[in-house]
Amino acid sequence: MKVEGEKFPLYSGSVDYWRIPADKWSQVLERIAGMGFRIISTAIPWNVHEIAQDLFDFGTTDKQRDIEGFLNLCRERGLYALIRPGPCVDAEITYYGFPKRILYDPEIQALSAYGTKVIVPAVPDPFPMPSYASEKFYEEVSKFFDVICPIIARNLAPGGPIIGVQIDNDLPRIFMNGPFSADYSSHAVRWYHEFLTSKYPSIGGLNRAYRTRYAEFEEIEPPRALATTEREALPRYIDWMEYQEYYVGLALSVLASLLWSRGVRGIPTYHSTRSTIPRLPLSVSRTERELDFQGVGLFLARSKYDSIRRGALYLSTVSRLPYLSESGMGTWPWGPGLQPSDQQFAMLVGLMYGFRGFNTHMLVERNRWLGSPISPAGETDDIQFTFLKRLLEILESTQFHTLQRNVPVLLLRNLEYERLHQMCNNSNWLTQLLGIPDDLLLNNRTFSYTETIQKAYPTLWDGFYWGLTRSKIPFAIGDTDMDQPALSPYRALIIPSFDFMSVELQSKIIEYVERGGTAILGPELPYLGTDMRGCTVLSERAGIQTTTTRRPLVGLHDPFSFKDDKVRVGNRTAGEIKSLGKGKIVYLGITLPPTSNRDDAIEAETVMTKSLKHLKLSVVGDAQNPSVDEIHWGVRAPNVIFQVNATNQPQSVTLKIAKRAVIRDLWTGEQLPQKGPQEIELKAHEFRIFEVVR
Amino acid sequence: MRRLNENYEFVAFDTSHWFNLFSTLPQFTGDRGILFLLYQGSEILQAYHSLQGSRPDLTGPFSSPPIVIEQMQQREDVDAVFLVEQGLVVYLIAKMQAAFTPEMDIIQYLELAQTSLEEEFERRFHVWPKEFWNKGLFNLFQRTRALLDELPPDHICILTVFEENTIWASLIIQGVDGQVRRITTTKALEPLGITISDWQTDYSKLLEVVAQKMGTPTLGVFTDDETLRFLMRSEAPLKFIQQARRTNQIIVEPIPSRIRNRLG
Numbered sequence: 001m002k003v004e005g006e007k008f009p010l011y012s013g014s015v016d017y018w019r020i021p022a023d024k025w026s027q028v029l030e031r032i033a034g035m036g037f038r039i040i041s042t043a044i045p046w047n048v049h050e051i052a053q054d055l056f057d058f059g060t061t062d063k064q065r066d067i068e069g070f071l072n073l074c075r076e077r078g079l080y081a082l083i084r085p086g087p088c089v090d091a092e093i094t095y096y097g098f099p100k101r102i103l104y105d106p107e108i109q110a111l112s113a114y115g116t117k118v119i120v121p122a123v124p125d126p127f128p129m130p131s132y133a134s135e136k137f138y139e140e141v142s143k144f145f146d147v148i149c150p151i152i153a154r155n156l157a158p159g160g161p162i163i164g165v166q167i168d169n170d171l172p173r174i175f176m177n178g179p180f181s182a183d184y185s186s187h188a189v190r191w192y193h194e195f196l197t198s199k200y201p202s203i204g205g206l207n208r209a210y211r212t213r214y215a216e217f218e219e220i221e222p223p224r225a226l227a228t229t230e231r232e233a234l235p236r237y238i239d240w241m242e243y244q245e246y247y248v249g250l251a252l253s254v255l256a257s258l259l260w261s262r263g264v265r266g267i268p269t270y271h272s273t274r275s276t277i278p279r280l281p282l283s284v285s286r287t288e289r290e291l292d293f294q295g296v297g298l299f300l301a302r303s304k305y306d307s308i309r310r311g312a313l314y315l316s317t318v319s320r321l322p323y324l325s326e327s328g329m330g331t332w333p334w335g336p337g338l339q340p341s342d343q344q345f346a347m348l349v350g351l352m353y354g355f356r357g358f359n360t361h362m363l364v365e366r367n368r369w370l371g372s373p374i375s376p377a378g379e380t381d382d383i384q385f386t387f388l389k390r391l392l393e394i395l396e397s398t399q400f401h402t403l404q405r406n407v408p409v410l411l412l413r414n415l416e417y418e419r420l421h422q423m424c425n426n427s428n429w430l431t432q433l434l435g436i437p438d439d440l441l442l443n444n445r446t447f448s449y450t451e452t453i454q455k456a457y458p459t460l461w462d463g464f465y466w467g468l469t470r471s472k473i474p475f476a477i478g479d480t481d482m483d484q485p486a487l488s489p490y491r492a493l494i495i496p497s498f499d500f501m502s503v504e505l506q507s508k509i510i511e512y513v514e515r516g517g518t519a520i521l522g523p524e525l526p527y528l529g530t531d532m533r534g535c536t537v538l539s540e541r542a543g544i545q546t547t548t549t550r551r552p553l554v555g556l557h558d559p560f561s562f563k564d565d566k567v568r569v570g571n572r573t574a575g576e577i578k579s580l581g582k583g584k585i586v587y588l589g590i591t592l593p594p595t596s597n598r599d600d601a602i603e604a605e606t607v608m609t610k611s612l613k614h615l616k617l618s619v620v621g622d623a624q625n626p627s628v629d630e631i632h633w634g635v636r637a638p639n640v641i642f643q644v645n646a647t648n649q650p651q652s653v654t655l656k657i658a659k660r661a662v663i664r665d666l667w668t669g670e671q672l673p674q675k676g677p678q679e680i681e682l683k684a685h686e687f688r689i690f691e692v693v694r
Numbered sequence: 695m696r697r698l699n700e701n702y703e704f705v706a707f708d709t710s711h712w713f714n715l716f717s718t719l720p721q722f723t724g725d726r727g728i729l730f731l732l733y734q735g736s737e738i739l740q741a742y743h744s745l746q747g748s749r750p751d752l753t754g755p756f757s758s759p760p761i762v763i764e765q766m767q768q769r770e771d772v773d774a775v776f777l778v779e780q781g782l783v784v785y786l787i788a789k790m791q792a793a794f795t796p797e798m799d800i801i802q803y804l805e806l807a808q809t810s811l812e813e814e815f816e817r818r819f820h821v822w823p824k825e826f827w828n829k830g831l832f833n834l835f836q837r838t839r840a841l842l843d844e845l846p847p848d849h850i851c852i853l854t855v856f857e858e859n860t861i862w863a864s865l866i867i868q869g870v871d872g873q874v875r876r877i878t879t880t881k882a883l884e885p886l887g888i889t890i891s892d893w894q895t896d897y898s899k900l901l902e903v904v905a906q907k908m909g910t911p912t913l914g915v916f917t918d919d920e921t922l923r924f925l926m927r928s929e930a931p932l933k934f935i936q937q938a939r940r941t942n943q944i945i946v947e948p949i950p951s952r953i954r955n956r957l958g
Contacts, residue, residue, distance in 0.1 A: 094700045104796060116791035119803070124698035126794065126803045177787050225784075333704050333877075337713035370707035430807060431783050436776070440730045440742040441783070594747075 001039075001268075003080065004158045009356070009401035010323060011392060012039035012082055013363025016091065017070040018048045020366065020376045022063035025070055027378030028364055029077045035373070035385065036392035039163065040074060041082040041359050043089040045097035046144045053101060056147045068151050075161040082359070084166040085148055085259070087141050088173075090274075092332045092368035095127050096120070096169075103127045107136040110174055110183040113224035118174065118182045121429060123334050129174050132251035133187035142258055149262030156267055164268045166325065167255045167291060171271065172248050172282045177428050179241065180225050188247070193217045195246045196239065209235045209531040226423060231447040231500075231532050234420075238530060241419040244281035253290040268292040272325035276300060276311035280415065280422050284318045285481035295325025295359070299336055302345040302685045305646050306597075309353050309629075310465070314477040316354025317410070324350055324358035329384055330371030340371065340383045347391070348687050352631050352642035354476075356401055360388060394666045398640050398691060403633040408617050409475040410490040411464055416480060416502060416530060417457040424454040449499040450524055460496045460523065463592035467604030468494075470626045472619035473612060480505055484512065491615050492518040494608075497538075501526035506538040513542075514581025520611050522575060522588030523551050542578045542585045553591045554603045560590065562610055586611050598626050598646075622653040628682060630655075634692075640666070641690040645682035655680050655690070662693045698799040699873040708879040714863040714919070715855065718926045729772045731763075734780045738762075743772070763822035774826040779818035786810050801839055825929060837931070844952050847872040849912040852904050856893040857919045861900075868908065893918070894942050901947070913953065916945040932957070 001010050013032055020028060032040060049065055051057045059066025074081050089097035102108055110118040110131035117128035130137050157163045174182050182188075196217050200206040203214055211232055214220055223240050256269050271287055274297035278284055287294040296315055300308050316322040327350065328343050347358065365372035373384035395401070424443035431441055446452050468475045478486070480495070487493060493512060506526060513519050521538075525546040529535030539546050551574060554560045558570035567575030567588055575589040588607065595601045621630030627647045632638035637658065645651045657663060659676040666689040672678050680688065727745035731738050731752065741752035752770075756762040763775040790806045798806075811819060845851065849869040855862045868876040888903060890896040897916040904911050917925075921943045928934040936958060938944040946957065 100796075112788065112791055114788040114792070116788060117794065119791045119794050121800060121803060123800045124702055125700050125799055128794075178784065181787070330709065333707065333712060337716050339710070339713070365707075367703045367705065370704065370712060371709035426783065428783070428787070430787055433804075433807075434783075434811075436778065436783070437730055437742045437744065439748055440732050440740050440778075442740075444740055 001080075001163060003163050008038060009395065010039065010164075010321065011037060011358055011395065012041045013037050013360040013388075014041045014043075014326075015362070015364040016366050017042055017067065018045065018064055020064070020364065022066060022069070024377055025073050028374060028376070029073055029079060031374050031378050031380060032363060033077050033079055035389045036396070037360075037363070038078070039080045039082060040363070041084065041166070041361075042070070043084040043091045043093075043097070044086070044148060045089050045091065045093055046085075046087055046141075047093070047095055047097055047099045049148070050099050050144065053099075054143060056144075058147075058151065067148075068155065071151075071155045071161050075155075079161060080157065080163045081155075081161045082164040082166060083152060083162055084169065085145070085152065086168060087144065087255070088168050088171070090169045092123070094122075094125055096122065098127070098130065100127075102137070102140055103130060105136065105140075108134045108140070109185065110188065111185040112177070112182055113180050113184055115184070118177065120173065120176070129182070131183050131185045131187055132171065132174065132254075133183060133185065133191045133247065135187060138254060138258065141255070145258050145262050149259060149264050152259075153263035156264070162267060164270065165259065165264060166270050166272055166295075167252055167259070168271060170273050171251055172244070172273070174247075175244050175281055177430075178426055179423050180223060181428075183247070184222060184224070189222060191247060191250065192222050192240075192243050193220065195243045196220060198246075199239065199242075226443060229445050229447065231449060231528075234447060235531050237423050238416075238419050241280065241423050245283040245286050248281055249283070249286040249290050252287060256291060268321075270295055270321075270323065270325065273297065274299065274326060276307055277314060280418050283415070283481065284315070285479070288320055293319055293321040293323055295323040297326035297328070297361070298324050298346050298350055299326070299328040299331060299338065300346050301336065301338055301342040305345075305349060305644070305685075308346050308349045310477060312350045312353030312355050313475075314413070314479075316356070317476040317478040318482060321357060322355050324355045326361035327358040329360045329373055329388070330362055330365065330369055332368055333370060338371075340387070343384075344387050345685060345687060348642075348689070349644060351395075351400070352644065363388075390667070394689065398666070400633070400640065403639055404635050405474070405631065405633050406635060407474045407476045408491040408615065409468065409473055409612065410478050410487065410493050411461075411468060411475055412482075412493060412495045413461070413477065413479040414457065414496050414501075414505075416500070416505065417453055417496065417498065421454040421457060451498070453498045456523075457496055457498065459594055460592060463595045463601070463604040464494050464496070464608065466595045466598055466601035467592075467606075467608035469629075470598050470601045470605035471609045471612075472621045472623055472626075472630075473608070473617050474620050474631075484508060487512050487517070488515065490517065491617070492520060492612055494520045496523075497521040497526055498524045499526060500528035500530060500532060501535070501538070502530040503535050503537055506535065509538060509585075510541050510580065513583035513585055516582035518584045518586060518612070518615060520586040520588065523590055525587060542580055542587070544576060544578055544585065544587050551589050551591045553593065554607060555593060556603075560603065560607050560610060562613075584614070622656070625651060625653045627651050628653045637661075637694070638692050641692060643680065643682065643688045643690070645684060645686050648684040650684060651682045653680050653682065654678070657692060658694070660694060664691045664693060665689070666691050697797075697873060698801065699870070699875040700799075702873075702875045702877065704877050706878045708864070711861070711863045711879045712865075715865060718863075718919070718923050726771055726773045729766055729770055729775045731766070731775065731777045732780055733759075733777060739780060743770070759816075759820040760822075763820050767822050775820075775822045777820040782814065782818045785818075786814075805839065842874060844950070844956070845869060846912055846950055849950075850904065850909050851913040851915075852900065852911050853915045854897065854900055855917055855919050855922050856890070859890045859893055859896075861890070862919050863922075864900075866904065866908065894945065897945060897947075911948060912950055914945075914947050916947075917943060 049056050057065050086097045108130045110129045112118050119126050120129050155162045223237055269291040270293045272295040276296050276298050284294045327347050331338050362369045362372045364374045373381050426441040427438040444452050509519050525539040527536050527546055552569035552572050554569055561568045565577040566573050575587040578585045592604050595604050628651050629644050631642045633640040655678045663672040727743055730742045732740040737755050738753045741749040743749050759777050763777050767775045789810050793806055851867045854864045864879045866878045888899050901914055
């Protein structure tokens with residue numbers, strides 16, 4: 001962030017002024033500043049300030065609602081503020097910040113495929129989800145924004161403390177019940193038609209893709225269930241999935257424009273989701289076309305180390321500012337049972353893998369939240385308070401937010417297959433509550449493809465991911481929405497590819513390779529576009545024949561190798577390497593054994609290392625111990641080194657550093673006894689952060 | 695029916711107490727695993743083993759649900775088999791959403807799921823052994839609702855679980871105007887420095903402190919963590935409580951007359 005000429009990292013903490021007695025605000029803010037924070041984050045719930053219909057209180061009748069008084073105190077203590085005017089704030093407040101009258105207005109409610117209201121199963125009171133396509137919804141939101149925006153506008157930086165605004169919270173929640181669950185209100189169907197109009201230049205183009213004869217877009221009924229087994233019928237269903245991304249993006253755009261038109265401008269805008277790995281229909285690239293950045297939450301135990309790692313590797317690649325908008329400290333009472341040690345571990349893993357900013361949520365405890373570092377009376381919890389204070393000191397002393405790292409390989413999430421997966425995925429909050437496994441509810445139709453892509457894709461992707469993890473070659477995670485300039489810094493792309501792929505994506509891969517990159521694809525080379533008509537741009541340009549024969553399984557008895565630019569599995573040929581322009585395409589027509597962790601990934605590691613061998617990439621960390629992960633921050637040589645034992649067993653590793661370098665443990669301040677390589681003992685799930693002094 | 699107040703508060707919480715209490719919730723897991731089958735008509739579409747993952751070899755035509763699940767449970771040597779009709783969950787959610795009223799709290803809403811599932815039990819949803827399905831979370835909702843309905847309108851209830859002679863988990867519920875409104879743990883009582891040398895007699899100190907700080911308790915339940923875990927997994931909880939009270943593994947004091955009548 002650059003505010004009033006000064007640059008500083010986005011490290012903040014949540015405090016809900018409206019839940020803390022006003023006479024305690026000062027003491028609480030003192031504590032926050034004393035920890036080393038320079039920014040707070042606070043929700044401004046509509047239903048706290050609307051005390052009767054169209055009647056608002058900002059401290060006249062209740063001092064606890066005096067948002068401007070609170071902001072003034074922030075300013076006096078040198079604290080900046082991120083504000084969250086919603087309209088949905090979640091915050092465990094009943095109705096998530098919406099006035100009840102809004103939720104029960106039939107003109108505002110979202111509708112399910114069956115014409116019922118869409119009920120959010122919230123504690124203590126479930127409520128009908130509003131339709132973000134409803135015009136009346138925005139008319140009502142505007143009334144709240146009419147009164148809150150002047151307060152926000154006169155407190156904007158420079159001059160005021162407000163330096164950022166979060167717009168809504170977890171907006172894709174509306175689609176929580178499944179791929180064909182919402183929103184079928186008349187307003188939303190109108191948005192659906194607008195989406196189709198924007199995607200297809202004419203109704204003829206849509207008819208070609210759908211194999212239909214519609215006269216105009218308005219005739220098209222949104223699908224209410226997956227009612228086909230034919231791949232030719234899939235484009236309309238895939239469009240329905242993409243429409244949900246459009247819905248989220250458009251709703252955020254409308255809300256942002258309502259704020260902008262009321263003088264809330266010139267500061268960054270963002271959206272937040274509680275999930276650590278954003279899933280469709282939340283598209284980071286689409287959100288960041290409308291807002292400045294997309295944040296994620298982190299409420300995971302140390303046993304979910306890998307999910308934290310994936311989330312950080314992904315957001316740090318695709319987001320303008322990889323931001324932990326809710327880095328859990330404590331939890332809501334019906335939330336996950338996380339101990340302080342879990343949350344500290346999670347936060348460090350998040351920073352290790354690339355989150356560049358965080359918001360401690362909640363920094364100050366309040367009703368319906370437990371386990372925060374600071375109590376509403378301004379008292380402190382020693383464990384969490386001391387941890388955060390020390391962490392901020394370390395981040396400041398190393399100028400961590402300015403450090404970069406070398407990452408030569410990019411593993412791409414193929415969003416085209418993820419849309420197919422989303423369309424076939426019938427799990428939701430109720431199935432999770434009932435304990436029904438997600439895998440059981442994933443539709444297993446093949447749609448006449450070579451295999452069941454919605455099942456094969458995540459399995460293959462996991463294989464690539466674990467193979468790379470074991471190889472210790474530094475890699476990032478991106479997605480297929482990334483544009484050419486974002487792809488070009490990477491020396492290799494790894495992209496699962498099956499029977500279909502859009503012509504745009506096929507062309508993007510060709511361009512990347514021709515400019516000198518290596519693209520590793522497979523197990524199929526696409527022969528269809530996303531309209532399910534023939535499209536062989538990639539295979540033709542590369543001069544590779546796609547295989548329709550049964551793909552060999554890589555295993556101990558059928559090892560993977562390259563011979564004369566041919567991929568071999570045992571004695572069978574299963575792919576090839578082709579030069580194209582300045583780069584290469586590596587086509588892997590293979591099957592990997594199912595891989596759910598690094599121990600299973602021996603074959604996958606072989607596939608990855610051999611496919612990348614011609615690039616002569618360096619590994620980072622102790623190649624002899626696949627259970628310890630190491631990340632170096634610093635481009636020419638490491639300035640800061642993270643090491644983490646990803647297992648629940650003690651591990652021993654060698655930390656290889658230049659002979660003249662001295663290593664200091666940043667957490668304890670201890671200087672390691674000798675220069676150069678060091679033997680490090682790590683307890684189960686232990687974390688070390690070292691500074692390298694030359 | 696008693697409901698949660700929309701403005702209820704969680705105050706003065708102790709994280710570890712609360713999560714210790716949560717950890718006693720029974721899970722749908724068994725040592726031998728659970729087999730889940732998704733079917734449509736007379737065909738098993740998908741099969742998933744909780745320990746082994748996907749089991750495509752178990753898909754295909756089958757004769758009738760009662761026979762197939764019993765045979766599968768024996769053949770696969772699993773703790774239980776769940777047979778779920780494709781589309782049931784979509785139907786359940788549609789039914790719950792249609793039946794939703796603005797007066798419902800979350801417990802009542804989830805009870806709709808429970809009721810709807812019961813209606814479909816042995817029609818579109820089959821479990822073998824039959825007793826297995828009712829061990830989970832929904833059973834807890836039912837018990838919670840039943841307890842809330844038994845309490846006097848303006849109740850103060852305390853549940854304390856001991857481990858050795860330390861307080862391992864504690865929960866205090868306060869009713870106001872006939873609704874459940876305020877929930878806290880013993881963290882609010884910590885400054886008073888209660889010492890426990892024998893919980894089966896010193897529990898009365900907690901009752902005294904609650905009486906001083908919050909008002910006279912209506913119901914007090916005191917037990918140890920091991921007994922609570924057994925209780926949560928018991929298939930006959932009433933009988934279990936009756937037996938445990940006789941050996942002082944569960945102490946209920948004070949006890950409202952309606953609850954006394956039920957416990958016998």
